[in-house]
Structure formats: structure tokens, C-alpha cells
Amino acid sequence: MLIYPLFISDQDDEETLIPSLPNQYRRGINRLVPFLEPLVRKGLRSVILFGVPLKPGTKDALGTAADDPEGPVIRSIRLLRQRFPQLYIVADVCLCEYTSHGHCGILRDDGSLNNQLSVDRISDVAVAYAKAGAHCVAPSDMNDGRIRAIKLKLIEEGIVHSVTLMSYAAKFSGCLYGPFRDAAGSAPSFGDRRCYQLPPGGRGLARRAIVRDIHEGADIIMVKPAGQYLDIISDAKELGRDLPIAAYQVSGEFAMIHAAAKAGVFDLKGMVFESHESILRAGATIIISYFTPELLDWLSN
Ligand code: PBG
Numbered sequence: 001m002l003i004y005p006l007f008i009s010d011q012d013d014e015e016t017l018i019p020s021l022p023n024q025y026r027r028g029i030n031r032l033v034p035f036l037e038p039l040v041r042k043g044l045r046s047v048i049l050f051g052v053p054l055k056p057g058t059k060d061a062l063g064t065a066a067d068d069p070e071g072p073v074i075r076s077i078r079l080l081r082q083r084f085p086q087l088y089i090v091a092d093v094c095l096c097e098y099t100s101h102g103h104c105g106i107l108r109d110d111g112s113l114n115n116q117l118s119v120d121r122i123s124d125v126a127v128a129y130a131k132a133g134a135h136c137v138a139p140s141d142m143n144d145g146r147i148r149a150i151k152l153k154l155i156e157e158g159i160v161h162s163v164t165l166m167s168y169a170a171k172f173s174g175c176l177y178g179p180f181r182d183a184a185g186s187a188p189s190f191g192d193r194r195c196y197q198l199p200p201g202g203r204g205l206a207r208r209a210i211v212r213d214i215h216e217g218a219d220i221i222m223v224k225p226a227g228q229y230l231d232i233i234s235d236a237k238e239l240g241r242d243l244p245i246a247a248y249q250v251s252g253e254f255a256m257i258h259a260a261a262k263a264g265v266f267d268l269k270g271m272v273f274e275s276h277e278s279i280l281r282a283g284a285t286i287i288i289s290y291f292t293p294e295l296l297d298w299l300s301n
């Protein structure tokens, strides 16, 4: 039930500690297999991949590099499929890592999102990841209508039966994504994501987004962040009775737990179990967690 996030850069030999995300590294493709081998041996079953283009000149207004066949995500999907046949590979689908402005879609001249162009582009990227061998594609951009567009394109391409579509359906805007944006280099260069992500108080909006994405063809519904949105996880379980529900304990939650443990507020292991058990109690059956390696150790002892 655990999915471990991996940041993969286009510097093939890189292994760089991400300062705001304790113990998490940005790695090049050459570092992946040696890093994952012991984890897979300990029982790691699934990873979610985020691409981090660092080469100068890679980013543009359309996020062209997102589905570059020689880019880090597509090459990693191929490599991991081949080297770890039992590993379930999820590919996060978004443009913010690849756009020059750092937003999750394609913009109009006035800086607002162009929904049609964004959704067309994002569904192309999702299909490219699926064709490369991703078991699951997970659009995190929150552009309206993207689930439907991806599902239709997967049908058109004749691969819909072999790909799971996990929707970041209830994704709230807020303070908890900072370390991720450091790691992925995806902070917006102007404005924020409040016009496409949900406001923290928006329970009704989240419920509507969940229902909408189920109707558009999502196979898994995700709620994110997790710990501050347990009511939404519970809503998702109720609204999506026949779907698996995933929750993402995001970078800011992970960093907070580490910081508080370091400050002596609580014991790290105790809080990791408490926070994950609470997410499960609320109704999630899948947790995307930066604590996955620790949990593999702790759960086997
Ligand atoms: C990209 C994306 C983000 C996260 C997952 N996919 C950042 C964002 O929306 O700004 C956040 C994950 C985390 O904070 O751990 N759209």
C-alpha cells in the first residue's frame, strides 16, 4: 500500500541531498538501480516518478521536455520495468517541472491557464509515459477535464486496459508543497496555484472534484495533502466506494514531522506510525510517503 516518491534528474550521475527534505535525494538514472535494489529486497512494491530537468535551456512555455523520449522519466520507466519486473511504476504527470513559468499548464498571454491547450498537452504526456511502460499515470495538474481527456486518449491509443489512471482529484493549495518545489525546481515564477488547486476550506469543492473525476474515468482517487485533510479522505472513500483511495503525505508534512522530532516534540517513529495509521483510519488504502524506506525497516522488525 506504500508508494515511494523518486526525483529523477537529467544529470545521469547526480546524487544530491535535497536540503528541505531530510534524507531525500535527487538522483540521475545511473543511481537508480543501486539505490532501489536493497529497498526492493526489503519489500518495496511501488514508486512514483518525478522528473527534474536541470540542463539549461530545457524549460519552455509548453513544457516540451515532459515527454522527451530521452528525458529522465521515460528512460527511467523503461529501465525500472526491465530491472524490477515486480515493481509497480507510477508516473506523476504535470508540466510545472518543465515549463519556464513553473505553472502546471499552458498559459494565455495574460498569465491565466489555457484549459484546452493544457489538457491536450497533459494527455499527450500521460500517453507517452503509459507507452513507455508506466503501470499508472497520475496527473497532478488540476486542470479541469484532464481525466476525461487522458482516458479518451488512452482508449484511442488502444492501451487503456493496461494503464491505471490515478487522479490527484482533491489537491489543496497551501503551504505544504515548498520542499517538493525545491526538490523539483517547480516553484511558479509569478502568482501561485490557487486558481487551479482547491482552497483549504473547500470541502464541497473537493467532493465535487472527486465525483467529477470518478465520472471522467479515474481508477484511483487521491487526496493531498493527507494529515490535514482526513475528512476529505473519508469523503473520498464514501463517494468512491468502488475505487481505491490514495493519500499523499506531502513534502511539507514529511519535513514538519522531521523538524518536530528533531526539536524533541515527539519520537519520530511513533509519529510516523501515528500519522500513517490515521490516514488509513480515514479510509485510504494507498499512501504515497517519503517515509516508505523507514517503514519497510520498521514493519519487518
Ligand atoms: C506537481 C506536484 C506537486 C506535488 C506533487 N506533484 C507540487 C505542486 O503541486 O506544487 C507535491 C508533492 C509534495 O509536496 O510532496 N504538480
Ligand code: ZN
Pocket (backbone or CB within 6 Å): 094, 095, 096, 097, 103, 104, 140, 141
Ligand atoms: Zn504541477
